[in-house]
Amino acid sequence: MAQAIRIGQFGGPEVLRYEEIGAIGDPGPGEVKLRHEAVGLNFIDVYYRTGVYQPPNGFPFIPGNEGAGVVVATGPGVAEFAPGDRVAYTGPLGAYATERLIPAASLVRLPDGIPFETGAAMMLKGLTAQYLLRRTYKVEPGQTILFHAAAGGVGLIACRWAKALGATVIGTAGSAEKIALAEANGCDHVIDYRRENFVERVLEITGGGKCDVVYDSIGKDTFPGSLDCLKPFGMWVLFGQSSGVIEGFDLNLLARKGSLYATRPTIFTHIADRAVMQAMADELFEAVRTGMVEIPVNQRFPLSEAAEAHRALEGRATTGASVLLP
Template sequence: MAKAVRFYESGSPDVLKFEDVVVPEPAAGQVQLRHVAVGLNFADTYFRNGTYPIPLPSGIGVEAAGIVTAVGEGVSHLAVGDRVTYTGFLNTLGAYCTERVIDAAPLIKLPETISFETAAAMTMRGLTSAYLLRRIHQFQPGDSILLHAAAGGVGLIVSQWAKLLGLQVIGTVSTAAKAEIAKAHGCDHVINYSEQNVATQVRNITEGRGVDVVFDSVGRDTFMSSLDSLKRRGLMVCVGTASGTIPPFDPQLLAMKGSLYLSRPALADYIADPAEKAALAAELFDHVGSGRIKIEINQHYALEDAVKAHRDLEARKTTGSSIFII
């Protein structure tokens, strides 16, 4: 019998239930998958706690890797036995399971150079890193970035990729141990925000200029310091709200702090076009397959331990990527 994690009401990690499920045959445009590894992402907590409202009951999780076990009518680009990975939003919700039926469109064929575990740990984080560095701003060698949560899953990929592009990387972390991890993955400078004022340190590092771009996945707690870390006409990229949503503010604030730009992008809009998704995935797979970017899987969980996994994630006990092993 297939297993899945589901929830019937929004709330704390305790709402997650590990249950038996029946997996139907794939309909037209769908495939049936047997998962080998499933990704754990902070976005999963937003579905669970109601930040991202969805009809309930529901499955959870948006990223996994596995093997195609059946193909529905009209699916021509995939066959039984293909190795695939996927990520998305509502179109892939329900990934915390051993087997499932899913629309074929979001699936990406996985090269032999990438393991299932690596794919589950990096598809969402890697494609996020790809669009942040290759689509949202025209970076030039020598440009500087401030990267919050530099020891997290996205942070470790962004910092490595940024160094390949010749960027100066200033990372923020919460502990000395995380600072060492961030440095080992490409951060030129690391700021411990538990002990240091981020904006002041950024100004010191950049000789008063500020950075070209801030990638801020923390949200409410870091928003103002992120703005204060930017150069004149710099770009603030809000890529997450781990500490809570950003309160409303007067856009005049951006003018007062140097005619700043602000963006709140979503991965779904950068992989909606199949050709663009394929291009970003190809570049990601090439870097990872060649070893230029290393994926750190520092936490492994059983699917039935989803409650503990969410608690660890929200308590910021994790570094790098986390996955469920099926």
């Protein structure tokens, strides 16, 4: 019998209910039955829990978009996987469960040298770093980037990767521990956003030259300051909104601040094409294999304690990646 976290209404962490969900049945055409070994914890889970993002099939729903585990059974038409295969994914909701049914097209093989916890922690965050650095704005040697929340799950991966690509990396973080962590993972400079004005510090660090690109998952609290950190024709990449949604965005700001570019990408657009997703994952796995990228799993919670994990995540009490263990 399977267990899962289910949400019956929007709200705080208390709406995350650990429940028996019974047998999940056999996989249908194109599906795989998967036993989770680890589940990724991400801020997108908070967005679904609070109603910023709407669950596609209403209530109740099982949150979570990332996991790793073992194939238990395959449905008709599935030729690329077999029972016993190690796999990982970022895809449709339903990861906060001991077992699930999932489209085979959402899965990639997890290389033998990568543990399940790392696999569960790397798909959403690692592929996010990949599309940010390699597809949304292709970072090149000699460029300067600003990455907000540099000690977060995506930040630690992306900053290390950007440094390996030859960029000068400026990060922001909110405590001495997180600053030290960001410095140890690729950041040339780290700004304490709680004590310093990050726009002024970027100007000081760059000698007024500013940045080629700003990667921003914070949203409301870093706007419009992120735009003031960009050189003319620079790009603002808003890929999250942990501090709140930006409302009433005036496109004329981009003109006044230097003919800037702005984009709001999501990973799900990038991985909608299976071939593209596989190529992204291959590049990520190779970056991990060669040591260019590390996936630090710094917090582990039992799946049954998902509410506590959400409290820690929202309270910015986590660093790197966190996983839920069924």
